[in-house]
Amino acid sequence: MTAHAKPHFQPKKSALTFAFSLLTAGLFQIAPAYAEETDTEATESSKPTFNIGGAVRVNYGIEDYNQASKDRHGDLDLELLRLDIDGSYEDWYLDARYSFYRGQDFDTVNFAFIGFNVDPNNQVEVGIIPVPFGAEPYIGNSFWFSGAYYLGFEDDSDAGIKWKHKGDDYTFDLAYFHQSEYASSDFNRYSFDVADETVGEEGGYYTVGDGTNLAANEEAGQINARFIKNFDNFNVGVSGEFGRIYNNNNAETADRYALALHSEAKFGLWTVKAEGIQYEYDETEDIGTQDGTIALSGFKYAADIASKGRVGILNISREIPINNRFIDSATCYNDFTHIKGTSNNDLGNDESMQNVTGCMLAKGGIYTYIDVIAGKNMYFVGGSGIGTQGADDWDTRFNLNIGWYF
Template sequence: MNIATQHHFHFRKHFTTLVIPLLLVALLSSMPTYANDLEVKKPTVDIGGAVRVNYGIKDYDQTSKNRNGEFDLELLALDVDATYEDWYLDAQYRFYRGQDFDTIHHALIGFNVNPENQVEVGVVAVPFGVAPYIGNSFWFSGAYYLGFEDDYDTGIKWKHQGDDYSFDLAYFHESEYSSSDFNRYSFDVADETVGAKGGYYTVGDGTNLAANEEAGQINARFIKNYDNFNVGVSGEIGRIYNSNNAETADRYAAALHTEAKFGLWKVKAQGIQYEYDETADIGTQDGTIAISGFNFASDIASKGRVGILNISREIPINNRFIDSATCYNDFTHIKGTSDNDLGNDESMQNVTGCMLAKGGIYTYLDVIAGKNMYFAGGSGIGTQGADDWDTRFNLNIGWYF
């Protein structure tokens, strides 16, 4: 071995002897830091919920009048929110004591693509109409009982927030529960054959009962924001499947909507046109179709127009008992436009009241009046019914935490 080779050998030997241990030390010293990073990146979880009590008295219910109304623990809710890096979970489950059922309100997993875009999968809010909803009162607007406000279905949604606009696009495979299960929070198409055994307010002679269900739905909503108001347009197309005869039919809905603020005053307005195909394939040839929610089902007009005008004013108070009050009048007019007389009548709902807020405590004092309006003395919506107005006084106190 020559001198040059010996020096080269000794150099490699010393390099290996010195450098490799140093690399091992560096690697080992980095492992605790890596472990600490893993510990730091644990998901964050928040548990919350709500408790609500309710008192109501109905002028159209003799039992309610004889008992001076009903008072009950109306709602218990469990809320779970979690985040991990760009992922998030949002779910709520509700127990309704007054209606004797429990249900999912929403349950979704979301991903923050970037600050402007999110994708959500699960039981998610349907993007349609004024966001997040048009109603000011505890009762929402009449559109809620048609399935066009605060509705939740099972699917996937993309949300985009621009500088002065928002855009939502969603596909829903089905409603949150089977159409034969009326124990749902939001209103969706009902299986009439199941409801005919009880809990279904049918219009007419109860013929043409169909086992209908929602089978695919696409929603899109665009809202353009200006200094003190916004203007939006919403669209919905979908199919109804009748499992009795394996037939399908189409449906659609479209809406124009706006929300404006003038100081402490706020105005919300919305017009909706909706239509289910009137065909024997899904039992709508009589001009009606059944939808369900809150443990009951009722007929609605298979075609209709909806007009909503809601006005409210915020009143700052800021004392020990109340932070602010918001007083409002919410009015909804619904006109069934079916070619068949059973689905060609009008329904109206008017709610006058105030919402008192103190931290997470919200108190609603409402007088709700309805004409031929489901949940206000009527048997359906936009269907053949009574011309009398029915009234209900309602007090609801809820603590959201």
């Protein structure tokens, strides 16, 4: 595979500001008609509602590439305690999730935002919001998501404002994100974002290069748009992401973009999901990416990914109704991700692969994931990064996760 040419679009600060202004102006034009209609129809004020939920999960895993894990015959721990909060009052609503990952010894916000129902087809959300990119809500079936998650393109949340529009047979999202949910030097986060590499090994950073291009980068402005068209038994969507990276070392900036085409189809009890992504960070000394890599962090650690790459995802699953005392249904799946680094530098020019085969067993609010995850040159499965120079061996881990969601 060869690298695609860099697009001419370069989102400067003025372009991001213009997009934000356009977004907010359009929303205020929609609001008055709906407000007038609901005021005349309402006979009394609605009462606020407030709900608290959460999850408790226990995890067992054993890694074939970790001798200590094999010597201990795997590890069993209380993996997660989670708090979910949602509420509503008239046309306003809130949604928040905070997780305590006891197995990894850190806690983090997943998302936390306030929303407003402009009318039945339009909502505005402000806060730490799920980023509209790729299949909705996410493309992965397994406990591990797809490989796109570790590149920041699945189940990601950032700080900004989003407009959600629902038509008769389509949905459209437009969002502006000012920054990631935490400072780039804080690796204690759920979703993967650009990392400050200068915090060093004490912050849990692993480099595949020579360590001479460490940069204090952060995300500084991002526009997202997603359109999904729904048909009888499938949908097709396109997503775009355009933003800037700011280097705190030298006050320089660089551009980045990502484009995706995604689809989901249902054939009876079978579901097929597919997604293709092309992404690129400018390769420049301004942000230390001249070696073809950039660092992303999540779950306490950071690692290099290829600064340019292509991603292909194909996930197949089948639901199996069971309906006995122990299991209501099982969903078995195989999720495959291929990532090809297309950097101009050899460091960020390699392939990574991830394959997860498993089943999810459901009983009420109890969900059990049984997964065998295999990775080649893949972060979180024995690899040092993604799409970068690494080992050609396949590594595997077995994982059993039992959670009660309430």
